[in-house]
Amino acid sequence: MNQSAPRKIQTELSEEELAQRVAILKRFRELLVEQRNRFQQYLEVLDKQRDTIERGDTEALLSHVELEEKIVGEIFAIQKVIDPLEVMYRSCYPDREEEIPPLKEALEHLKQEAIQRSEQNRELLSRRMEELRQEIKALRANPFAKRKSLFGDSDSASLIDIRG
Structure with a gap:
């Protein structure tokens, strides 16, 4: 009787430990999938942002930049949780x-693609801004843009009473 009690406690601990390990694995996997989804959203936003830059729609560009900032913030927040969980998972x-490796590999691929597209958008935006600067110059x-109207300084009436 004395010997069976320690075995039972040891079995319960291992079952508890097993349940904890399974929970860690599930949570780690969920977070990696969530992170992958965020990167896919980010890539979609970058594609739309590129189209917006090409069209020159500043209002839409502003909303895309705000959405991009939100998604990037979420990516960093999830990563802060993933890192310690990965350490626990490895232990x-x-x-x-x-x-897990295929998920991490897919995440790394999406991350590299996001970096590349973001850089392309930055270059496209820089070129567009330079074009606008040249247009402003x-x-x-333009000599006609600086000239005043011929009627700007006249003392003639600007309103006419048509009622009589």
């Missing part, structure tokens, strides 16, 4: 990593 499953150099 629980030092030899067994079948499911051309307008300022």
Whole structure:
């Protein structure tokens, strides 16, 4: 009787430990999937942002930038939770990593693609801003834009009473 009690406690601990490990694995996997979804959203926003830059729609560009900032903030928040969970996962499953590496690999691929598209958008926006600067310079150099109206200084009436 004395010997069976320690075995039962040891079995319960291992069952509890097993349940904890399974919970860690599930949560880690959920967060990686959520992070992957956020990166996919981010890529969609970057695509729409590129189209908006090409069209020159500043209002839409502003909303895309705000949405981009929100998604990037969410990505960083999720990453803050993923990092410690990954450490716990590796300590629980030092030899067994079948499911997680493909997810992490997909995440890394999405991250690199997001970096590349973001850089392309930044370059496109820089070129567009330079085009606008050149247009403004051309307008300022236009001699007709600086001239006042011939009627600007006249003392003639500007309103006419038509009622009589």
